[in-house]
Amino acid sequence: MSEMSAPLPVGTTVMMERTGESMEEMYVNMGPQHPSTHGVLRLMLKLDGEYITDCVPYVGYLHRCHEKIGENRSYTQIIPYTDRLDYLASMSMNFGYVMSVERLMGLKVPERAEYMRVILAELQRIASHLLWLGTFGLDLGNFTIFIYCFREREMILDLFEAVSGQRLNYSFYRIGGMAMDFPETWVEDCRRFLEWFRPRLPEYDALLTDNILFQKRVQGVGVLPARTAVEYAASGPMLRGSGLRWDLRRNDPYSIYDRFEFDVPVYDSCDVWARYLVRRQEMAQSARIVEQALAQLPAGEIQAKVPKTIKPPAGQLYARSESPRGELGFYLISDGSPKPYRYKVRSPAFVNLSVLPEMLKGCLVADCVAVLGSVDIVLGEIDR
């Protein structure tokens, strides 16, 4: 790998080079503009014929100095920036962040706000997984599943728009609660959506999961052994697809997740198929959680009493939550001032992507797209 890690001049696009090792080896560059890298990701693949012998991901094309900006904003002002981290799961990003600050402050959030948080976070998980499912099928050649998934996702986005005014970057969570309450008919609309959504999952199964062609593309491909997953600190569906029962909502519960009954899907085959099934099952489980939360939703305040300027006591904290992509961690150092002294985001996709070269070894070039799809990356949070 040494010759690949020497710094390349800025702007180099290595198309094809022959190394001295074998006449068959060549480098192929994938991205940063590519329909299947789901963002500005550049992958340098080293091929031996059709087999991938090495892969070097280049990230940073979407780096927006998020952490530096965070040091110059008040704690509340950072919330809209967290939306733009993983823009496909903004509610989860908000959730992780405000939870970290509240933990630092020792703040207790009102019951209704907690329930609202869980409902929105789980709906967001469904929306994020729907988008993942659609684009994953699209990469493998099935155009129709993309449209079907987006149809359901549009409904969730309509719900989010009703509640926050935004379709994508909601900035809806506040430190100590939520920005606004649910509109009048929102709970019924949400229930109606769940009723519509429940029979859709078997529809996706008929189209994709049960299709032997699709199964042949994803079974046995991109194997990530459990040990490697833990060593590389993979999280979320990467771990659960490798047989490890680890879900932060269960194993390190935060908010009120311990009040809900839901299964944590775990599959053993460690390949793309397992991760696919994990996410597909998670959608069903999230729907379950939302139903229970809607039934238990209490009346009451949605925002705790917080001072106008939020000044957590001096200290540091690492708090983690389960975003659709894995373990989202916020490491905050507060010096008692209104702005964080150090604000670090531990992004799940960043860490999950680092294990991609391990998964791709020995795969065919055509599998690269399937394996990358199974990691479910969002460049916004990888690059911050």
Added chain:
Amino acid sequence: MMTFADLVQSLYAFAMAWGIPYVVFALVVMAIQVGAVIGYISVAAMFLIWWERKISAHIQVRFGPMRVGGWHGWAQSIADGLKLLLKEDIIPRGADRVVFVLAPMVVFAASLAAYVTIPWAPGLIVRDLNIGILYMVSISSLTVVGIIMAGWSSNNKYSVLGAMRSAAQAVSYEVPMVVALLGPVMLAGSMRMGALVEAQAQGAWLGILPGWFVFPQILAFLIYFICALAECNRLPFDIPEAESELVAGFHVEYSGMRFAIFFLAEYANMFTVSAIATTMFLGGWHGPWITLPGLSPGLSQGLFGLAWFQVKCYFLIFVMMWLRWTLARLRVDQLMDFSWKVLLPLSFANLVITGWVLVAGTQILLMVLGVLFVVALAVGLAGRARGRAATGTARG
């Protein structure tokens, strides 16, 4: 009875009476035939493109073109064609100009040449060669040459890889295709397209089903249809064209009218393979007909035959489009595996069984029909059950 042949005869007589040399007459007739076929292909391709967009849209719970031209956007293809005509003609620097320009023409010419032996209606066929089906399959395989020319001349290593993959796919799927086509040829006893249709126009299976070869040759039909999808580079065999794959297709450097010719050739090809399937398996132009008032029986049969042929061809094309928008893509090595390890042995099995049945007699034919059908059903159900079982606990 006024058939196309009679029309040509009367024109010939007319030309002779006027002292026009035969050569000129023959060339004029050929020019008319070519013009008619090209005209048909253009209109059919435009229709098919619009139809594909509509079908894909309705499968995807949306509408497709709705505005251009008024009713359901019927003029969309015309608008797209005009747009492609007006685009800038880009030839990449370093590309081999002659080969680059010729490649789409070769592909289109090969696709066009296959229309010579398509039996549109009783008596309406450009030239009913006695090696009809052999000619069609051989000529349409010349498109591979055009594809390789396109990939190589683009001066783009990805194009070359894409072209090589496409060529490998086309060649691999031709073998089971041709072996599958031998089944109906054996049943009809001739390779002439007209003879194939006539053989299916008589008789009936079990007294009620029409005498089409699809019933005894269901396995060959399925094999042929799958191979036809691969020949046309349609999903699930569209690795050479897929833009979300790592290696781009062979036509990535083509734009404007040149790309339009590739596109046109693809739809022309789709029609050709459907026409072959219709002729060999679905009875060609054979279908119920009535004598229309004011027309001779021959002409009525001709018109109805023309209509039936179109209906059957477009039905098969509809199935191709339906599959495209439902299934996922096969990987290159899985594609090759499937062709050589599954389709080819099955097609040989079909050949052997057909031969044996023809020698042994009709009772055995019925028995073997039944066995084949049961086997096919069992394989299909087993595959479906395997698919379900693999999903396992992913229910609810």
Added chain:
Amino acid sequence: MTPDEILQQLTQRFGDAITEAEVKGAEVRATAKAEVAWEVCRFFREAGFEYLNCLSGADWTSRLEVVYNLSSLQQPAKAHLRVPVPREAPVVRTVTDLWPAANWHERECYDLFGVRFDGHPDHRRILLPEDWVGYPLRKDYADERMVPYTEYGMEEKLPRAEGEKPAAKAPPRPAAAPAAAAPTTPPPEAPKPS
């Protein structure tokens, strides 16, 4: 092992090299000197912390710091290790041999703070372009392209050169809309299954 036991073993083994140590909830917090950082990490690894949650840097103006957040999938204990390194020569041994996850985290720490990791297999920048000069997350990072951030309405606080006029005031913000009642239009009906 409980966090208290881990802390006890830690202080026993390393003595003075651990400058601070405490147990907060389920978390063992410790500060170790840079020379023994790798050994302390290996101690934690062997104590069962096989999962590296986060490796980040911090800039306390007198020194830089590398912070390790560790946890385990088997036990509820967590660990939080801080390793101060001097600003002038920030070097610490890499822990990629203990946790391969550290690979990208250390590259990011190098990229944004300039901390060098001895023995790292792929020591180059990750988020910024290869030819970037400087380490942006340091508190003393200055770049003339940086735009200072001001609160709304406080433009006169922006730094400016001698004799330069204050920056123009932004137009006044419109009055805040009254707290919205529930929106009157419910979201569109979910389409009926066809």
